[in-house]
Amino acid sequence: MxxxxxxxxxxxxxxxxxxxxxxxxxxxxxxxxxxxxxxxxxxxxxxxxxxxRYVVAFSASKMTPKQAQELQAFLKQKGIESKQYSQVIAIKSKNKYEASHVVHFLYTRNYPRFDMGIxxxxxxxxxxxxxxxxxxxxxxxxxxxxxxxxxxxxxxxxxxxxxxxxxxxxxxxxxxxxxxxxxxxxxxxxxxxxxxxxxxxxxxxxx
The missing domain is CATH 1.10.530 (Lysozyme)
Structure with missing residues (x-):
């Protein structure tokens, strides 16, 4: 099956x-x-x-302090919104272009495993x-x-x-x-x- x-x-x-x-x-x-x-x-x-369809989310508690700082700087530079719900941070891009940039940033810098899309x-x-x-x-x-x-x-x-x-x-x-x-x-x-x-x-x- x-x-x-x-x-x-x-x-x-x-x-x-x-x-x-x-x-x-x-x-x-x-x-x-x-x-x-x-x-x-x-x-x-x-x-x-x-x-x-464009949200990316992961456990904020699994980030290192350096990763948290670098992510905040990246999102601010790109003008991308994020919200934290309990221990989960949700990055809310406006389109696929922004969301792809977020994924590239997280994946190439070895951030915690993350969830993508709808x-x-x-x-x-x-x-x-x-x-x-x-x-x-x-x-x-x-x-x-x-x-x-x-x-x-x-x-x-x-x-x-x-x-x-x-x-x-x-x-x-x-x-x-x-x-x-x-x-x-x-x-x-x-x-x-x-x-x-x-x-x-x-x-x-x-x-």
Whole structure:
């Protein structure tokens, strides 16, 4: 099953992104490809980035004092806004050009692992992206970012048959993680007709 998902990601990603009709619903299309309820993908994106395609975020506590100082100077020079939420710093670029500069700055200077774009894809996945000919900068294209996020979520479902654990795994921590509760809260808020147990969130049959 995982090999099938890998094939979907590694071959038709850019081809589909280039040919997709502009009126096509990206969430539905990607959900069909990976066997994931489209509204779940949307809810995760809402929790992760509030649907901000250019945001870059990481743990501020993992920076060295020198890195914190250099980042502040860089953002001030470029006129790029940032906000800190608890221990997470979110850098909010206005466009792909700015966001790409932020990623280049963080990656080439060995900053802590960071999340990018609408589904907040973590830089830990760079080896996977390299195999698919996807650059970190490509993740600021929502079509690409959402499909990569769906692939990662699908692999989480393959490894963790429990829905809660799979969704928490997408966030990087399974136990004692309130992340899945936030996602379900968003899901229910956006789609009031949802009733637990009646909507299948992952509908591929593991082989």
């Amino acid at each position: 995982v090999r099938h998902i890998m094939f979907v990601l590694f071959f038709p990603l850019f081809l589909w992104a280039a040919q997709a009709n502009q009126s096509e619903n990206i969430w539905v299309k990607v959900g069909q490809i990976y066997g994931i309820e489209p509204r779940l993908l949307y809810s995760i994106a809402k929790v992760e980035s509030d649907l901000d 589904m907040q894809i973590n830089s830990i996945h760079k080896p996977l992206l390299d195999k698919a000919n996807i650059s970190l900068y490509d993740l600021f294209d929502p079509k690409i970012n959402i499909q990569v996020g769906a692939y990662i979520l699908a692999t989480c479902f393959e490894r963790h048959k429990n829905t809660k654990d799979a969704i928490n795994a997408y966030n990087g921590k399974i136990d004692d993680n309130p992340y899945s509760a936030k996602v379900f809260k968003e899901f229910k808020k956006l789609y009031s007709s949802y009733q637990s147990g009646k909507t299948q969130l992952y509908y591929r049959n593991p082989s």
